[in-house]
Amino acid sequence: MKLILIGFMGSGKTTISQFLGQQLAEPVLDLDREIERQQQQTIPQIFAQSGEKGFRQIEHDVLQQSIGFSGILATGGGTPLRADNLQLLRQAGVPVILLVASPAETYRRLQQQDNRPLGNKLDVAGIRQLQRDRQPFYDRCADVSIMTDDRTPAEITQEIIKYL
Ligand code: S3P
Numbered sequence: 832m833k834l835i836l837i838g839f840m841g842s843g844k845t846t847i848s849q850f851l852g853q854q855l856a857e858p859v860l861d862l863d864r865e866i867e868r869q870q871q872q873t874i875p876q877i878f879a880q881s882g883e884k885g886f887r888q889i890e891h892d893v894l895q896q897s898i899g900f901s902g903i904l905a906t907g908g909g910t911p912l913r914a915d916n917l918q919l920l921r922q923a924g925v926p927v928i929l930l931v932a933s934p935a936e937t938y939r940r941l942q943q944q945d946n947r948p949l950g951n952k953l954d955v956a957g958i959r960q961l962q963r964d965r966q967p968f969y970d971r972c973a974d975v976s977i978m979t980d981d982r983t984p985a986e987i988t989q990e991i992i993k994y995l
Contacts, residue, residue: 833857833903834995835920837972838930839962840908840950841940843979843987847930848905850988855995858902862910866893878948891916898923909949911972912965920972928991929973934959936980 833855836844845861852859863874866889870877877886891913897904898919910916920927932940938955945951953961969976975994979987 833901834925834991835904835906835923835927836930837906837911837920837927837969838908839932839937839958839965839969840947841937842908842930842932843940843984844905844908844930846984847979847987847991848903850984851903851991854988854992855903858900859905860897860900860902861905862890862893862897863905863907865897866890866907869893873946875946875948883949887913894919908965911968917968917972926974926994927972928994929969929976930979930987931976932979934962937962 834851836848836851838844845863848859848861851857866877867873870889872880874886877889881889887909890907890910894906894910894916904923906920911920934955937958938953941947941950941953941958949961950958975991977987977990982990
């Protein structure tokens, strides 16, 4: 593994992982896409069938399998919430980069896609609250935190590369 991206839904993990993969000529593994590939179901389908609890177990299992991957790992917004996941992420021994977006910007981004069972129902206040609740988990995991609101993916990518 080269680096790990963490952060709330809509913080740009998937987009930035693609940019980093191109810039660094490294393969990219997106945990949510890997879950969907293995389960042959979309994330909303997994939530509908197995609930959040079932999804979290699958997420943990796929993380455990993926942690030896050599490249760039984009996690899901809830991946660092479990202590065993946090331990896996830290044990990878590579930089863990936290991407951050404001509640208003997050709301704007989440409106563009209807594929987040936990995020799509939230208004700006709900997003702010959930971000606050999750911040301690992200802080425990991250080496560096990067604000994404007013910067292009190319600029964010360049900033991350400085930390490698
Ligand atoms: C989740 C974030 C999603 C996905 C699932 C749960 C969360 O990933 O793993 O819907 O709890 O924050 P993204 O952060 O890629 O949207």
